[in-house]
Amino acid sequence: MPSQIEAEIKLAGPTLDALQQRLTAAGFTLELTTPRHFEDNWLFDTPTRSLFNTRQALRVRLRDDLDGATVTHKGKPVETPASGVKVREELELTVSDGHTLIQLFKKLGFEKTFRYQKFRTIYRLRHSTGLDLWAMFDETPIGCFVELEGDQAAIERLIQQLGLARDDYITASYPRLQFERCQAMGRPLEDMTFALAVGDGR
Template structure:
């Protein structure tokens, strides 16, 4: 699988949510808290160009591997594989036995919407408010325009990178 998305920093998520309603976007999930655990191997490699994450959200656990990101404009594309996991605790123990440990843990509140074939996520984290638009590149550009977000700041850092800066790691 490939993930294609853009991340934008915004001041007011409520304004964007109102625009989503106005243009007929479909809400996919009410606000949920997501806890992300980012792993590194015990040799100290944080998988700098890759990511290994265990996410817990709404009682579900998902293990995700993401490859090195490539950018075209503000749009990020990278390989991604993920699978559901029954028990977060068991998965953490399995990864520990394979030589991985939790290097970083942070949470966000996320609200999902669907518009023009894109998943639009409204995210609140301790270090800011963001919108992620995920879909094919042409649809991402279209949704950004529809939501009047052309002037919004494009963010190339990942949430784990921003969390590390925020936490002084």
Template sequence: MGIEIEKKYRLTREEAVALERELERSGARFIGEEFEENTIYAGGALDPQRQVLRVRRTASGTTLAYKERALTNGAIKHQREEETRIESDEAIAAILCALGFHPALVYEKKRRKWRFAEAEVVIDELPFGIYAEIEGDAEGIDRIERELGLESAEIEHDTYPQLAARHGVKRDNSIEARFVNQSKSN
């Protein structure tokens, strides 16, 4: 079982540009960027307030993830995360539907990723905003936050699925948060 520990920040475009400059200045190693299409499934015994079943499609492949957030009031979030690569998008969709799950939410994301000290730092652009995340251990997150000048950045407590549900558009039986003019084949 994997435990993901992260802290998320809501950024303005100017703050995102400044963070990228600070990452470059500090010697962080740029890992790359990727476009994602995330489909969140509902149904079964999932508690939508704490559990997520997600299929993520990128140019490098498809993954299935289960996440279960630990209840906490702090800014640093802890959650169980199990993830595996999927060979066939169509097969996993059919399996999940046969088990009683259905696509409830789709959101797109453009992610830029860096390695900084013992943590991963990402800048995510979604159709409804720009966010940064630091993922590592709690002590390292606090130190990196200070080193990158993020102490005054607005903390975002909600997950991307929660934000997408709030800001997305209802389409048939699901909610979608997509970029305008973004091709599904990316």
């Protein structure tokens, strides 16, 4: 069960090409590591929302290019004062049958609190200055994003390398972005899924 300390930010753009060009214009090279694939993410919590209330998360991720699923526990984030970048521990493991695991969580009393989907392409992002991190290009029902992930020092250097002001990047998760979007429309939180879901976890 690998454990790692993760920091990340997101950049939004009109298209994935525009986001790639933004990075290459700043001198970064992108090495494709995982071709475009579909991800279906399910968040679970206790009936009392004990995870949400302590800023933790339990996620089951299904992918159309892999058998099985990935289960992730996200620990309580620590927010760095200057940049707002959140740093948190993640525990992750792979299981052979994600759909059965989803049913198991439900039988154990966990509730599905949110579901979000995306098409993701993963690159290794490198710069001549020595910066080395991950770039996940996401096509979501609410727009295009690149999620930039590494350790805290790498993300802080990336922000400087790109000349980003605090308002130029996003530290919120996809559930938070969808919550704010629904709130702005006067609606309760809705799942962030495509009209024709590829996998439904039944």
